[in-house]
Amino acid sequence: MLDVAVARARILEKFSACGLETVSLAAGCGRVLAAPLIARLSNPPVSVSSMDGYALKAEDAQEGATLRILGEAPAGHPSSLTVEKGTCLRLFTGSQIPTGADMVMIQENVQRDGEYATLLSSGRAGQFIRKEGQDFRKGDILAPAGKTIGPRDIGLAAAGGHIWLPVSRRPRIGVLATGDEIVLPGDPASADSIVNSGAFMITALLNSLGAEAILLPVARDNAASLSASIGQAHTLDLLVTIGGASVGTYDVVRSTLEAHGLDLNFWKIAMRPGKPLMFGQLGRTPVIGLPGNPVAALVCSLVFIAPALKKLLGQPVPEEMETEAALLGAEIGQNDQRQDFVRCRLTPQGDGQLPLATPFSSQDSAQLNIFAQSQALLIRAPFAAAEKAGAPCRILRLP
């Protein structure tokens, strides 16, 4: 059985960026930038006031000084007047700073009497002025290629004068559940039916990570039924099958894929859950065969498909799986030859201490309830020795 890190590397080397498209700013949130975002404007484009008040010269800003008010300039209505010594201009938050002025006195510190303003405090040059380009300047890099665009990036892009964004195309990933016993959620079910939780869970995960996951119709455990969906593989960036990957008489996924020309890269890895994982290439489309047990299917998706998806999106992928440090919340026995991904609770600890990772007593790979309550997977290397509570360990946080 193949080592998990080797399997991950063999999968990742077969993936590369799947292409670009242009989307409107309004549709950009959650997408991945395909080129650096360069500011087309400065922000603010001119120096503006950050308060409601009066623009004046710092040399006049002495407590008790009385200045003549030249007029007013609301935001969006700049004044052509020049502030000379002994004068000021009424303005508001966002108003352009008029020529000649180099500071703003807030209105709370001004007593107005008709055309005259008496200062109730002193001030200094630059006070309450947002200088032109203070936030960013035309030509600055606002966000690098590969960044997932969030709501704050949308604001930044808008302020930088962008209405169209170059983004990575959302990779099309077909998710194909297989099995005679599989029914759709809500469908009439007999006592021996199993609801297709797997495909819905994987589709949700992949969509949340930036893919366009396509829930394919459930295929039955026969070549004819599987062939209908396998025939669509060339339209996809990745085909993911669920179930039928093990050694049972009705596990026909691999043989049917091979009949369609699958170039098998590997089958079976030293991982729990996830032993029957399969990987190969059908023409130009990579195919990942996930185990049927839904927990195994999702754990394999996190470990193998999530980084492959990053590559399809043109994002950098660390060479090794990204794990975090934690402490064991309970003692744990010696591991066997499979790298273990143990469902556990995470308990935060105070004083900058690492969280405690406590395994659930049942680790059955069909138990979705325990899986949903788990916050992390405790990772145990093949043949890891027994450990006492409090020992350092590595975890993978669950989304």
Ligand SMILES: Nc1nc2c(c(=O)[nH]1)N[C@H]1C(S)=C(S)[C@@H](COP(=O)(O)OP(=O)(O)OC[C@H]3O[C@@H](n4cnc5c(N)ncnc54)[C@H](O)[C@@H]3O)O[C@H]1N2
């Ligand atoms: N003799 C052996 N038996 C098994 C082995 C083995 O090495 N030797 N491996 C076990 C392991 S590990 C796993 S994991 C399972 C995976 O087998 P398959 O990938 O062939 O999956 P199925 O047999 O089709 O299904 C397993 C289980 O999961 C249910 N299932 C399938 N698809 C879905 C879905 N979309 N949503 C929810 N549940 C699903 C299915 O009904 C079965 O109960 O094999 C072990 N056996």
Ligand code: MOO
């Ligand atoms: O992949 Mo299986 O879930 O190891 O039991």
